Structures are given as C-alpha cells and as structure tokens.
Amino acid sequence: MKPFDQDGRAELIAAVTERLLRRSASVFQDVGEPRCRAHVEAAVAALERDLDSDSCEAARASVVSLLDELMAKGLNFSDLRFFSRKLREQVRAAVPEDLALAVEDWFYEHLSVSTMQFMVRRDDALVNEAAKRGVEHFESQLAELEEALEEKTQLLETIREASTPIAPVVSGILVVPLVGVFDGFRARLLTEKLLTEISRVQARVAILDISGVPLFDTDAAQLVISLARSVRLLGAEVFLVGMSANSARTIVALGIDLSNLTTLGTLQDGLAKALATQRLKIVPMSRPRRAEK
Amino acid sequence: MSSKNEYSGAALSSFIVALSKSQVTVDKLLADAGIDRIDPDAWYDYDWAVSFFFKIEELLGSATIAQVGRSMIEAATYPPEIDSAKALLSGLGHWFRLNARGPDVGDITCEFEDDYTAVIDNSARGPCSLNVGIIEGACARYGVTPLIEHGTTGCKDDGAPTCIYRVSW
Numbered sequence: 001m002k003p004f005d006q007d008g009r010a011e012l013i014a015a016v017t018e019r020l021l022r023r024s025a026s027v028f029q030d031v032g033e034p035r036c037r038a039h040v041e042a043a044v045a046a047l048e049r050d051l052d053s054d055s056c057e058a059a060r061a062s063v064v065s066l067l068d069e070l071m072a073k074g075l076n077f078s079d080l081r082f083f084s085r086k087l088r089e090q091v092r093a094a095v096p097e098d099l100a101l102a103v104e105d106w107f108y109e110h111l112s113v114s115t116m117q118f119m120v121r122r123d124d125a126l127v128n129e130a131a132k133r134g135v136e137h138f139e140s141q142l143a144e145l146e147e148a149l150e151e152k153t154q155l156l157e158t159i160r161e162a163s164t165p166i167a168p169v170v171s172g173i174l175v176v177p178l179v180g181v182f183d184g185f186r187a188r189l190l191t192e193k194l195l196t197e198i199s200r201v202q203a204r205v206a207i208l209d210i211s212g213v214p215l216f217d218t219d220a221a222q223l224v225i226s227l228a229r230s231v232r233l234l235g236a237e238v239f240l241v242g243m244s245a246n247s248a249r250t251i252v253a254l255g256i257d258l259s260n261l262t263t264l265g266t267l268q269d270g271l272a273k274a275l276a277t278q279r280l281k282i283v284p285m286s287r288p289r290r291a292e293k
Numbered sequence: 294m295s296s297k298n299e300y301s302g303a304a305l306s307s308f309i310v311a312l313s314k315s316q317v318t319v320d321k322l323l324a325d326a327g328i329d330r331i332d333p334d335a336w337y338d339y340d341w342a343v344s345f346f347f348k349i350e351e352l353l354g355s356a357t358i359a360q361v362g363r364s365m366i367e368a369a370t371y372p373p374e375i376d377s378a379k380a381l382l383s384g385l386g387h388w389f390r391l392n393a394r395g396p397d398v399g400d401i402t403c404e405f406e407d408d409y410t411a412v413i414d415n416s417a418r419g420p421c422s423l424n425v426g427i428i429e430g431a432c433a434r435y436g437v438t439p440l441i442e443h444g445t446t447g448c449k450d451d452g453a454p455t456c457i458y459r460v461s462w
C-alpha cells in the first residue's frame with residue numbers, strides 16, 4: 001500500500017525542502033534547493049520501499065548517501081536532527097492512520113542510524129585531525145632537529161678543521177700538531193688533507209706531534225700506521241713525536257708494533273731529524289759586525 | 294551612547310583573573326601596552342581589548358581562551374530571573390552590552406528553535422573560542438553540557454562578520 005498519493009507526496013517533498021532551505025547558517029542553504037530536494041525525495045522513496053518490504057534497509061542507504069555528501073560540506077548534528085524531525089512532521093501529517101505506527105518505527109530507525117553514522121564519521125574525522133596534527137607536530141620537530149643537526153655538523157666540521165692544522169715549517173717539511181681525541185673520522189680527514197698537502201708542496205717529511213692527544217690507544221695507533229703507509233706511497237715519511245710516557249707504556253702493553261714508524265721524543269727532535277734528511281740544519285745567526293770606530 | 298568603541302575594565306578584569314595561571318604572559322602583554330593594571334571602573338579601547346584577546350589565544354592556545362570564557366560567564370552575577378541555561382543564553386546579548394559600548398562593537402543575539410535548541414549569532418569581535426567558552430559556561434552554570442556546533446556561514450577567526458552557533462542540550 002502506498003502511504004501517499006501523487007499530489008500529497010509532491011506537497012510533502014516541497015514542504016520539507018522549503019523548510020530546510022529556510023534554516024539559517026545551515027548546510028541546506030549552502031547546497032541549495034536541487035540537492036535538498038534530492039535528499040528529501042530519496043528519504044521519502046526509502047520510506048515507501050521500507051514500508052512495502054517491512055524493513056529498514058532503504059532508510060540506511062538514504063542516510064549514508066545524505067551523510068556522505070553533506071558532512072563534507074559542513075552538516076552538523078543539529079542539521080541532521082532537523083532534517084529527520086521536519087521530514088517526520090510532514091510525513092505524519094500525510095500518512096493514513098493505519099500506517100502511523102509503521103512510520104514511527106521507520107523514523108525511530110532512521111534517527112538511530114543517522115545518529116550512529118554521524119558519530120562514526122565525526123569520530124573518524126577527529127581521529128584523522130588528531131593524527132594530522134600529530135604528524136605536523138612531529139614534522140616540525142623533525143625539521144627543527146634537522147636544522148640543529150646541520151648547525152652542529154657544520155660547527156663540528158669547523159672545529160675538526162681547526163684542530164687538524166698542517167703547518168709547512170720548512171720547505172719539504174710539514175708539521176701536524178694533533179690536539180684532542182684522535183678518532184677514525186679525524187684520521188680520515190687528516191689523511192685526505194695531509195696527502196693533498198704533501199702532493200701540493202712536494203713534502204718529504206710530515207711530523208705528527210701527538211703530545212696534545214690525551215689517549216693514544218690501539219685504535220689511534222692503527223690509524224697512524226695506516227696514515228703513514230699512505231704517506232709513504234707518495235714518497236714521504238711520517239715522524240711520530242710527542243708520545244707521552246703513559247701512551248708508550250700502553251702501546252707496549254698492547255703489543256702494538258710501531259717499528260715501521262720513525263718515532264722521536266719531541267717536536268724539536270723530529271724537526272732536527274727532518275732537517276737532516278733534507279741536508280739542512282738550524283744554526284745560530286752570525287753576530288752583526290761592530291761598526292769600526 | 295559612547296562615540297568610541299570601548300570594553301569595560303570589569304570584563305577585562307574577570308578575563309585576566311581567569312588567566313591567573315598565566316600571569317607572567319598577561320603581565321608582559323599589559324606592560325607592552327603600557328598598562329600596569331586593569332581598572333575595573335574604567336573603559337578601554339575596544340580594538341586594543343580584541344587584539345589582547347587574540348594575542349592571548351596565539352600565546353596560550355584556543356583551549357585556554359575557551360576556559361577563560363567559561364570562567365568569565367560562570368563567575369558573573371546575574372539577576373534572580375536568570376535561573377536556567379535558556380534564560381542565561383537569552384541574556385548573553387544584554388550581558389555583552391553591559392561590557393562593551395560604542396557604535397561598532399557588535400552584538401550577541403539568541404533565538405530558540407525549541408526548548409532545548411538555541412541559535413546564537415555573535416558579531417562581537419574576538420576569538421571564536423572565547424564565544425564557545427562563554428556559551429559552555431552559560432550552560433555549565435546550570436549543570437548543562439551543551440552540544441555547540443558552528444554554523445556554515447563562516448567564522449570570525451577567518452574574517453567572517455559573525456559566528457553562528459547552534460546550541461543543543
């Protein structure tokens with residue numbers, strides 16, 4: 001049995017549509033008359049189908065369709081309730097008495113489904129929004145950390161550059177005073193710089209002064225041995241000077257073989273030997289002649 | 294009627310009292326404006342007051358401003374005929390006009406769709422979150438937790454002339 005005749009149905013749809021459009025600051029005004037009418041028609045058609053089949057399947061489909069379209073455009077819960085209420089008012093006034101109970105059941109189901117579907121979507125939107133904010137927060141933290149890391153890396157690089165000077169003291173002789181911890185990174189940096197400098201100035205000797213290195217252990221020794229091998233390939237030699245008594249004891253205790261390296265006590269010793277290999281020596285300057293009276 | 298737009302020192306005082314946990318920030322903002330204390334009996338430039346509200350929101354977040362709105366309305370004194378959330382929501386415009394004066398300070402209007410649904414149109418300048426807090430506070434004073442939904446006609450925070458709220462409880 002049809003709940004409405006043709007004219008009654010059209011009047012009902014027009015009345016609900018008109019009422020929706022009069023609702024201020026609502027999504028119904030935003031989407032306009034054709035879309036409002038389409039949703040009202042869909043709901044009325046769903047009511048007719050469900051009354052015919054004694055189910056509420058069509059009501060569910062019409063609610064889902066309404067929410068899918070209008071929630072994205074700002075439909076809020078009061079709007080949804082308003083839609084359901086206005087539709088119910090008009091339908092109740094239009095249906096015959098014997099269908100009133102079935103219609104009430106349908107609207108109860110319609111409102112339940114609307115509420116549940118609305119809450120699910122709103123929860124989902126809130127979760128997504130929270131996740132989005134979380135991601136934005138982490139991204140901004142990451143950007144700050146990357147910036148800080150970049151600054152620190154540059155600073156560290158500057159410090160390392162400054163702490164690995166290579167001084168060309170005499171033609172063919174380079175002095176490399178090491179200060180601070182001598183680690184793998186610094187060894188690589190020094191090897192690269194020293195080999196470039198040896199090639200550039202045609203150096204024959206590089207004096208490595210380790211008196212400023214607090215801990216000269218197995219790792220540091222291996223790094224120096226490796227550095228010396230590379231230097232030797234360029235036809236130059238590494239003199240290791242400034243080893244402390246502690247470091248010497250440690251190297252012996254650890255059984256590290258430095259016999260392939262020339263080791264000397266002090267920088268002066270190293271410089272003297274280096275000069276000797278160049279057939280040079282340091283001599284006092286001759287006194288200036290006294291002017292004759 | 295005042296020819297200048299002004300905000301009451303009493304309302305500003307209650308705003309600042311509600312921010313007592315962030316006193317250092319408030320004091321700094323007031324000092325920046327050359328104000329060492331708010332005189333509850335004086336009137337202050339409306340634009341300055343509005344920018345002060347927005348600055349507080351920027352520094353302390355919208356949740357703090359909403360809480361301040363709640364505290365302001367909950368702490369205020371009302372005549373005995375205001376005895377329900379509905380009555381207080383109806384009187385929000387009156388409350389606002391006691392606290393702001395001038396030709397261009399905006400207004401708060403309230404219409405009821407039924408006994409438990411109100412449409413509040415707020416054209417008073419200031420953060421949207423403060424308005425939401427005020428509505429929440431008006432309802433909370435009478436033990437009501439409302440559903441407050443923003444209308445689709447835009448938000449003052451984004452430059453719209455008015456914020457419309459649909460309040461259900």
